[in-house]
Amino acid sequence: MIPGAARQPAGDLILCDVVRESADHVLQGLQLLGVEATGGSAADDVGLSGTFLVLIIVATMIAGIGVLLDQPILVVGAMVAGPEFGPLAALCVGLLPPAGHHRQVAAGPAGGFLAAMVATAVSTWTPTAAGLVDRQMLLVERPLTDFIWRPDALSWVVGLLAGVAGMLSLTSKKSGSLVGVLISVTTVPAAANVAVAAAYGVWDEASGSALQLVIDLCAIVLAGLLTLAVQQLWWWWNLARRSRRPAAG
Numbered sequence: 001m002i003p004g005a006a007r008q009p010a011g012d013l014i015l016c017d018v019v020r021e022s023a024d025h026v027l028q029g030l031q032l033l034g035v036e037a038t039g040g041s042a043a044d045d046v047g048l049s050g051t052f053l054v055l056i057i058v059a060t061m062i063a064g065i066g067v068l069l070d071q072p073i074l075v076v077g078a079m080v081a082g083p084e085f086g087p088l089a090a091l092c093v094g095l096l097p098p099a100g101h102h103r104q105v106a107a108g109p110a111g112g113f114l115a116a117m118v119a120t121a122v123s124t125w126t127p128t129a130a131g132l133v134d135r136q137m138l139l140v141e142r143p144l145t146d147f148i149w150r151p152d153a154l155s156w157v158v159g160l161l162a163g164v165a166g167m168l169s170l171t172s173k174k175s176g177s178l179v180g181v182l183i184s185v186t187t188v189p190a191a192a193n194v195a196v197a198a199a200y201g202v203w204d205e206a207s208g209s210a211l212q213l214v215i216d217l218c219a220i221v222l223a224g225l226l227t228l229a230v231q232q233l234w235w236w237w238n239l240a241r242r243s244r245r246p247a248a249g
């Protein structure tokens with residue numbers, strides 16, 4: 001035991017080796033002690049922190065430059081830098097009973113995207129005034145990035161598949177898969193395109209990008225919820241099956 005190692009909430013750190021077959025029993029014991037109620041929640045990990053705000057603002061600004069230049073490299077870089085999937089996964093946890101922290105958890109990504117879009121819209125005017133970019137760059141054909149503001153039925157398919165893969169990567173600690181998920185969904189680029197198009201008054205493109213953003217967010221959360229629900233059912237079924245086994249000896 002390491003006294004005082006836990007800071008938020010305050011407490012001690014207890015380390016122990018547990019064989020895989022006994023993990024369910026240990027977790028059940030911790031639940032009987034009420035650890036999940038007093039030891040923190042999904043909302044504690046996804047508050048609107050300074051780090052989250054800086055990362056999502058920087059990622060959205062990079063994506064804003066990428067859509068103006070029609071540069072998929074910058075768009076992909078912004079996707080990887082975006083920190084939004086963690087809060088969305090926590091929102092899925094908060095929506096499942098009995099967590100009930102969905103309102104507080106949802107404030108993180110919602111506030112982050114709003115701040116990022118405002119910052120990107122404002123930052124668009126500075127290079128415009130310096131002559132580095134202009135409104136015409138947004139109006140010309142951009143074949144490499146126009147998918148960001150032209151959503152279709154496949155946008156739902158990609159978002160749902162990304163939500164399943166992302167939730168599985170988090171629950172199974174396969175972080176390599178999560179990078180692929182971040183690259184496959186256009187949440188940050190769509191938010192950037194909303195901001196840039198609004199800054200230049202190109203409202204049809206801004207509305208299309210906003211729809212793409214909503215589709216991505218809804219699809220990820222829906223798929224994440226379904227994935228968690230299936231995992232819970234699987235775990236409960238395995239637990240019930242083990243409890244029905246006759247004792248050895």
